Amino acid sequence: MSQAVTAAHTSAIDALHTVYVAALDQGDMAAWAATFAVAPETSYFCISAENDRRGLPLALMYDDCRGRIDDRVSFVTKVWAGTYQPYRTRHFIQRLSCESAGNNQYRVTSGFMIMMTPEGGATTILTSGEYRDLIELQGEGDKVRAVFRERRAVYDADVLPRYIVFPF
Amino acid sequence: MSAHSTHAYTGEAPKVWPAKVNQIPKEIFGDAAIFEEELKKIFYGDTWHVVGHTAEVPNIGDFKTFDLGRVPLLIARGKDNQVRVFFNSCTHRGNQLETSVSGNRKEFECPYHRWLFSLEGTLAACPGSKEFAPDFKQENFGLVEVKTDQYLGLILVTMGKNTPPLKEWLGESALPTLTALLGGDGRLKLLGYQKVRYASNWKGYNDNDGYHAPLLHTGFRLLNWQGGKGFQRMTENGHVIFEAELKPATGNGFLKDPSLIAFKGSNPERGSVITQLFPMTVMTKHMDVINLRFAIARSHDTTEVHYAYFAHEDDSEELVQHRIRQSSNLLGPCGMVSMEDAAIFQRIHIGNQTPGFAEFQKGVTSLTEIPTDVKQNDETGNLPRWEHYRKVMGFKREGEQ
Numbered sequence: 001m002s003q004a005v006t007a008a009h010t011s012a013i014d015a016l017h018t019v020y021v022a023a024l025d026q027g028d029m030a031a032w033a034a035t036f037a038v039a040p041e042t043s044y045f046c047i048s049a050e051n052d053r054r055g056l057p058l059a060l061m062y063d064d065c066r067g068r069i070d071d072r073v074s075f076v077t078k079v080w081a082g083t084y085q086p087y088r089t090r091h092f093i094q095r096l097s098c099e100s101a102g103n104n105q106y107r108v109t110s111g112f113m114i115m116m117t118p119e120g121g122a123t124t125i126l127t128s129g130e131y132r133d134l135i136e137l138q139g140e141g142d143k144v145r146a147v148f149r150e151r152r153a154v155y156d157a158d159v160l161p162r163y164i165v166f167p168f
Numbered sequence: 169m170s171a172h173s174t175h176a177y178t179g180e181a182p183k184v185w186p187a188k189v190n191q192i193p194k195e196i197f198g199d200a201a202i203f204e205e206e207l208k209k210i211f212y213g214d215t216w217h218v219v220g221h222t223a224e225v226p227n228i229g230d231f232k233t234f235d236l237g238r239v240p241l242l243i244a245r246g247k248d249n250q251v252r253v254f255f256n257s258c259t260h261r262g263n264q265l266e267t268s269v270s271g272n273r274k275e276f277e278c279p280y281h282r283w284l285f286s287l288e289g290t291l292a293a294c295p296g297s298k299e300f301a302p303d304f305k306q307e308n309f310g311l312v313e314v315k316t317d318q319y320l321g322l323i324l325v326t327m328g329k330n331t332p333p334l335k336e337w338l339g340e341s342a343l344p345t346l347t348a349l350l351g352g353d354g355r356l357k358l359l360g361y362q363k364v365r366y367a368s369n370w371k372g373y374n375d376n377d378g379y380h381a382p383l384l385h386t387g388f389r390l391l392n393w394q395g396g397k398g399f400q401r402m403t404e405n406g407h408v409i410f411e412a413e414l415k416p417a418t419g420n421g422f423l424k425d426p427s428l429i430a431f432k433g434s435n436p437e438r439g440s441v442i443t444q445l446f447p448m449t450v451m452t453k454h455m456d457v458i459n460l461r462f463a464i465a466r467s468h469d470t471t472e473v474h475y476a477y478f479a480h481e482d483d484s485e486e487l488v489q490h491r492i493r494q495s496s497n498l499l500g501p502c503g504m505v506s507m508e509d510a511a512i513f514q515r516i517h518i519g520n521q522t523p524g525f526a527e528f529q530k531g532v533t534s535l536t537e538i539p540t541d542v543k544q545n546d547e548t549g550n551l552p553r554w555e556h557y558r559k560v561m562g563f564k565r566e567g568e569q
Contacts, residue, residue, distance in 0.1 A: 064493060078390065
C-alpha cells in the first residue's frame, strides 16, 4: 500500500541525511554504519556515473549486504590505519525527490557535493553526485526514525582526483 | 649515525647514474624536463603501449577514447568487426573528432566543417570539395591509424619507427602468464571501471615490488592470508611477471562476510598472477578478479589509471556476480588490499623530492650486475626495468664511456 508523503516523513528523512553527513564529516565510521538498517539485505553502493549510465555493474564500493557495510568500517579503522594520507570531508546534500514505496519505505533522490581537505592542504571538490536511496521509517509518532535500506551514491567524476578511503 | 647529503640539491635529474645498480637517483621522479624527454623516447618511441582490450568495444560502432602521453586516440570497432586505433583528430584541420569517453556511433563527424568518417576511418563526405586544393583526393584523407597489434584482445599501439614485432617485444617467457591472466583465450566481458588520478610520477606508480606485500598490507595478516609458492621473472626490456599459488584465506573471523575473499576459480596454482609491461601497464588476475590497468602518464607528477575489470564470456551468472563484488572491493583505488598501494604511489612521490637515491636492498646479491634470477619476495625484480629505462633514456653509469 502506498502512503502519502507528509512533512513528518520528509523531516525524518532529512534528519537521516544530517546524521549521515555528521558521521562522515567527523570520520566516525561506526556512526556511518549505524545509519543503515540492521536487516541482512541492506546495501550500500558507490558507483561512477559512467558505469551507472552504461549499465556496467562494477562499483567503487559494493556492499551488497549488511555484513559488508560492517566490514567497510573494519577496512577503514583496522586494515588501512596508518597507511593513507588523512583528509577531512564536508558533505552537502539537497533532497530532490521523495516518493512513497509502501511499507513505510520511500524512494528518495538527492544531489550531493563532497569537499575534501588533505591535512596540510587546500580544500577542493572531491566529487559531486546523486544519492538514490530506499529509506525506511521505523517507530511511531515522536519516536519515528529513518534508516537506509539501500543507498546508491552515483558520483559524477569520470576520473576521481585521488584514492578513496571514506564512503561517499 | 645518520648520513648527510654532500651535494647541493637542485631537483634536476643527473645524466650519469651511480655505478651501483641498486641505486636510483630520486630526482628522476620529480624533474619536469625529464618527463618531456620520456614522452619522446618512451611514450612516442620504439615501445608498445597497452591502450585497451577489444572487450571494451564489443559491438560494431563501439568506441573508446584514450591518450598516449598527450596524443589523443580513438579506438573503434568497424563494420568489418576489426578494432582500429586512430589519432582522434580530423584529417582536415586537426580538430578533436570524438569528445566522449565511450559510446556507439554509426560514423564520426567533425562539427567544424562537417567532414564525415566511417567507422573504418575512410572519409565519407567533405562539404565543398569541388573547391578544394588541386591535389586533394578524398581517399587520401581517411583517419590516420596508429600502428597497432593485439594479443588475445589486448590492444597495443606504438608510434616508434623501429619497434620490434609485438610477440618479440612481449617475450616468450611472458606469454604463458599473460595468457592465463586474459582468461586463457582473451574472450572477456567488461564489468566496468574505476578511474582515478594519482599525484605521482608514472615510474613511482609502476615501481611496486615483491618485497612489500606481506609488510604493507595489514589485511593479509588480519585475514591469515598466506601466499603460496611462486616466482618472479623479468625480461631484458623491462617486463616483470609474477605468479603465485593461492591458498584459501581462513579469514580469521575478521570479516563478517568472508564470501568476499572466496576463490571460485579453477586454477589455484595460478591464483595470483601479475604481468607488468614496460613502461607502465600493470595487469593482474588475483583470485577471481581480472584487472587490466590502462594508465596514462599525464605529467611528471600526475598519473591517471583506468582500472578495468572483466569476467570471462563462459562464466556462469553466479561467477560473474562473485567477480563483480570481489573486483569492486579488493584491488582498485579503494580496494581492501590496494588502497594502501595507492597511498604509497603518492607518498613515494612526495618523499622522493629529496636528495639521494631510492635504495633497493631485498634480494641484491651484486652491486654491479643486473639481477636475472630473483625470488618471489625480492624487490630486485624492478632493477632490469630500471636498467632498460636508463638505456632507453641514454643515461650513462659512472665509469661508463
